[in-house]
Amino acid sequence: MKKQIINATALMTATTIVGIGLALNKVQADSTTVTDSNANIAVTSQPVLTPANSNNNVELYSDNLVQVKATQTINFPSGYTLDAIKNIPDDESSAAKVASEQLQKTTIQGMYDNDYQSDPQAAQEKVDIRNLTDNQVREINNYGLSIVNKARAEFGKQPFTQTNGTINTTRNMALEYQTKNESLMTGSWHDTGIIGFNGENIAAFQIYDDNIPEFNSIARPFATAKGIELVDNDRIPLFKVTTMDDLRAMVFYGITGMLFNDADDYFGHAKNFLTIDQPITTMGLYPSLLRTRSGNGSINGRNVNFWVENVDMHYLWVTGSDSSGTLSNIGVIQGNWDTSDNGNYAWLDNVSTNNDGQLAISGWHATNLSNGRNYHYIIVLDQNNHEIARTLVEPVSRPDVLKAHGVYNANNSGFSTEINLGDKLANTDYVRVISRYSSSADGNSDYVDYWFNPVKIDQNNYACLDSTHVENGKLQFAGWHATNQSASRKYHYIILIDRSNGSREIARQLVTDNSRPDVAKVYPNINGAAKSGFKVGFDLNKLNLNRELQIISRYTDDPAGNGNYIDYWFSPITGNYSNQGYLDHFAVNNSGQVVASGWHANDITKFEQNHFIILYDLTSNKQVAVMKASNVTRNDVARVYPTVKTAANSGFSVKFDLPMNAIVSGHKYVIVSRYSTNDQGNGDQGQYTDYWYDPKYL
Structure with a gap:
């Protein structure tokens, strides 16, 4: 059968109401199919009414309306026959889909015609669905069985029966679902490892289970629900279950939903109830529970994410001889647990920051003292034991913990969450994590804690200058700077200073080009590492590359780059260059x-990469000729000047072809070697460095 999961929470048209989507038609009927000898029995009634006309004037099949109200009998609409139900194919084919959808146009009238009849006595009985008493379990079983049998009686079918052993077997199976954290509302399905070859119907609901004041006042008792309200899963009101009357209404609408609103599952549930001769005719019902968070709802313009209880009501055809012990689910989250164990057990699997400034925390906390304390908080303190943040966590299945510690809820004792430390990350050297179970929604009273050991936060200052070069008339810098101390400092500046002049600032630039996914891979625990890069350029006309220049990477909370900051000083990039040269031949x-x-x-060539050789007339004080030179390897120079990194490529050899009479007799001439940042003319329009060799008369 189809495993359709419908959105569990949807906003109603009224913006102050949040609806819980009840999955009335999301259950599979698992059973052995047996031919039904009475499948041709038809039920007659008045013609189908539209929802707008479905009211108390409807004539019921076997009883008048007064009697039905008194006994909570189900009215079947005209056209609802066993043949029609049975003849829906079970193969999930397109033909089966069409047949199911066609039949539901008739059967859906049953949702409009059948409203739960409130019971005044049941309305006085308080229930906690997580802590049902022995008598309350028997009461809902008797009630649910009576509704199913009344439906069967309409078609002349023999009633199902029930024993304490049947209920006990159903209970154990339902609690196994609960132990395994399985619910239709979270995408799980029928677990054959639990039910074996037994038949099972499941009606799944979500009910409100929180104490947010605005929602407390508008969450309606389930007993007030009307059948028509439960047809459209996007418009279902917010319901809660606090009395036996509410719980009986949940059982009632679970059954009617499976009888009348079941096209998505090809009426498999209705077949289990009506058309299949069940090999086992004893039926019990029992809820399994999974507490989880709803989707966001909106109330008074405020988004609220609240707790809901996923209630899977299991209808099982089983046998059982064990009628001993209680049938209640009080204190039962995972089958049996050792009530004598007074230990408080916990472990942190991971505490680490990530690139988004989130503190990722995972681990588990199991103790019998969590029984009755249904709010599980993770609280984070700083090195001064001041609370930074807290968050409610959803249970994570931990069967490994259950094997080690058979205490209450051990199987669901895990947690995995991310807490945004925000600006506080910048000044937090250590964090201390507390796992807290509390009976209070705010976590501030009636609680049991486990304090984990402090965990150090990496506050190191990491950086690297990848490249420095001249391009397009600018001194370009590229690199990265990553630190958790930047969390509260969103402005990233690169500042250029002249150390030759008392660390005087020359210029600064705000970083805008900052993507560095490679840094994030190396430093996954550093906030903002993925955006720690920088690429900036400073105009050469403001600089002297022969002076000692240095850059600072700064994160600051000041838009102008001052104020509260954290700096990284890179090593000086220029200055104090040795300028050496020799003219081997000039003639x-x-x-x-x-x-x-x-x-x-001269190592200035790292920036001044254009090499010019100039012939200069000292007598007339003018340039005669200029040539671009190609570097010649001079290993001899490198041996003499090992501290000059570029010495091995410092050679040159040029020939000037001059016009007649260009060389004047008696004039003194000199060769000038020039390195420049500019590649035009003789390089004098850029930053340049000269070496003037000894002059000579040519």
Whole structure:
């Protein structure tokens, strides 16, 4: 059968109401199919009424309305026959879908015609669905069985029976679902490992289970529900179960939903109730529970995420001879548990920050003292034991804990959550995690705690300058700077200073290009590591590359880059360069060319990468010629000047082809080696560094 899961929470048209979607038609009927000898019995009644006309004027099949109200009998609409139900294929084919949807156009009238009849005596009996007493379990079983048997009687079917052994077997199976944290409302399905080959129907509900004042006042008792309200899963009101009257209404609408609103499951539930000759004719019912968070609801313009109880009502055809002990679910979250164990057990599997400033926390906490304390909080303290944050956590299945500690709720004792530390991360050296079970919704009273050991938060300052170069007339810097101390400092600046002049600031830039996923992989525990990069450029006309320049990466809370900040000082990038050179040869050759060769070693070439050789007339004080030079390898120079990293590429050799009479007799000439940031002319329009060799008369 189809495993359709409908959205469990939906907003109603009125913005102050949040509806809980009851999965009345999301249950599979698992049973052995046996031919029904009475499948051709038809039921007659008045023609089908539209929802707008479904009122107390409806004539019921076998009883008048007064009697039905008194005894809570079910009225079947015209066209609801056993043949019609039985003839729906079970193969989930398109034909089965069409047949189911067609039949439901008739059967849905049963939802409009059948409202729960409130019982004044039941309305006086308080119930806690998580702590049903022995008598309350028997009462809902008797009531549910009577509703099913009244439906069967309409078609001349023999009644199902029930014993304490049947209820006890049903109880054990339902609690196994509960132990395994399985619910139709969270996507689980019939568990054949639990029910074996027995038949089972499940009617699943979500009911309000919180104490948010606004919702407390508008959550309606389930006993006030009308059948028509439960047809559209997007418009179901907010219900709560606090009395036996409410619980009986839940049982009633579970059955009517499976009889009349079951097209999504090809009327498999109705077949189990009516058309299949069950091999086992003893039937019990029992709830399994899973507490979880709802989707966000809106009330008075405020988003509220509240607790709901997933109630899966299991209808099982089983046998059982064990009628001993209580049938209640009081204190039972996972089958049997050791009530004599006074231990308080817990473990932290992980506490770590992530790139988004979230504190990821996972682990478990199991103790019998959590019984009756249904709110599970994780609380985070700083190094001064001041609370930073707290959050309600949903239970995580931990069968490993159950094997080690057979205490209350051990199987569901796990937790996994993320807490946003926000700006507090920047000043938090250690965190201490507390796991708390409390009976109070705010977690501040009637609680049991487990205090875990303090965990250090990485407050180191990590950074790297990946590259420094000149491009497009700017001194460019690229690198990254990551630290959790940046959490409260959202402005990232790169500041350029001149250390040769008392660390005078030259310029600063706000970082905008910051994506660094590679850093996030290496430092997954650092807030903002994925956006820790920087790429900035400073105009060369404001700089002197021969001075000692240094950059600072700064995170600050000040838009201007001052105020409260955390800095990283990178090593100086320029300054104190050795400027060495020698002219090996300078003359006019037989062809009338001026030739020159030598070397010029200076690590400023890291930035001034354009090499010019200039022939200069000292006598007339003017440039005669200029050539771009290609570097020549000079390993001899590298051996003499090992501290100059670029010395091995410092050589040059040029020939100047000059016009006639360019060289004037008696004039003194000099060769100038120039490194420049500019590649045009003789490089004088950029930052440049010269070496003037000894002059000579040519």
